[in-house]
Amino acid sequence: MISVKSLNLIFLGPPGAGKGTVAKDVVERFGVPHISTGDMLRDAVSAGSALGKKVQSVMESGQLVSDDLLYDLVEDRLSKKDCMNGFILDGFPRNVKQANDLDKILNELNLNLSAVVFLDVSEEEVVNRISSRRVCPKCSKVYNLISLKPKNDMLCDDDGIELIQREDDKPDTVRERYRIYVEKTAPLVKLYTNRNQIVTIDASGPVDKVDEIVFNTLDELSQ
Numbered sequence: 001m002i003s004v005k006s007l008n009l010i011f012l013g014p015p016g017a018g019k020g021t022v023a024k025d026v027v028e029r030f031g032v033p034h035i036s037t038g039d040m041l042r043d044a045v046s047a048g049s050a051l052g053k054k055v056q057s058v059m060e061s062g063q064l065v066s067d068d069l070l071y072d073l074v075e076d077r078l079s080k081k082d083c084m085n086g087f088i089l090d091g092f093p094r095n096v097k098q099a100n101d102l103d104k105i106l107n108e109l110n111l112n113l114s115a116v117v118f119l120d121v122s123e124e125e126v127v128n129r130i131s132s133r134r135v136c137p138k139c140s141k142v143y144n145l146i147s148l149k150p151k152n153d154m155l156c157d158d159d160g161i162e163l164i165q166r167e168d169d170k171p172d173t174v175r176e177r178y179r180i181y182v183e184k185t186a187p188l189v190k191l192y193t194n195r196n197q198i199v200t201i202d203a204s205g206p207v208d209k210v211d212e213i214v215f216n217t218l219d220e221l222s223q
């Protein structure tokens with residue numbers, strides 16, 4: 001693991017771009033916590049908590065959960081001690097309101113954004129990646145039937161549980177999620193470009209290639 005100046009990052013990109021996959025590899029190399037709002041919300045659903053009950057049907061239909069719920073979730077998580085030396089926000093912000101909310105949270109916590117890492121991938125590629133994504137229902141490890149196969153057919157490498165397809169990865173819901181991405185999230189590329197905070201990564205290649213580009217970028221940023 002490399003010791004670096006604090007990296008306060010947003011990973012931005014369409015559903016299935018590989019944000020979670022690259023973030024996990026960045027965590028291993030740079031030791032910053034990975035804050036995936038999708039994972040946090042899915043954990044709440046699995047746990048059957050009050051939050052989980054509120055958001056389950058919204059998530060399954062591919063719509064966005066309310067900005068207010070996200071504000072509380074992210075504010076609480078970023079306030080934790082482990083975020084004081086860097087973090088990767090994956091899946092937040094998702095619209096202009098959430099970007100403004102994040103400014104407010106960072107300001108309150110006296111933190112600055114280092115960069116927004118935009119994983120640029122075509123719609124065709126993300127649809128391919130999502131249709132072959134499988135996850136472990138126990139530990140949430142993400143696989144791909146083409147690019148990141150489990151060692152044993154359809155079983156999690158770590159706990160031997162049968163892999164499943166995410167409820168929102170069914171074809172109709174994926175199309176809806178992509179539509180929402182274009183309408184609500186893609187404008188953030190312009191917003192952060194105007195602020196000179198965005199780094200665009202060609203994320204169309206294999207995982208090790210994308211990792212290499214991201215690592216090089218973060219090495220430069222952290223010098």
Ligand code: AP5
Pocket residue numbers: 013014015016017018019020021022037038039041058059060062063064065066070090091092093094098129130132133134142143144145147148168177203204205206207208210
């Ligand atoms: P969330 O979990 O954030 O979903 P998403 O943004 O749609 O992102 P994904 O998890 O689908 O994709 P990813 O980019 O992480 O790709 P991955 O690495 O898995 O959100 C889910 C839902 O929660 C939302 O719809 C909403 O309801 C709610 N929500 C969350 N945040 C919210 C917010 N801020 N506001 C409101 N609502 C919110 O990779 C995909 C597949 O491709 C995998 O199989 C992987 O193995 C494979 N792969 C990855 N990289 C490569 C590569 N380079 N080459 C080949 N295959 C690859």
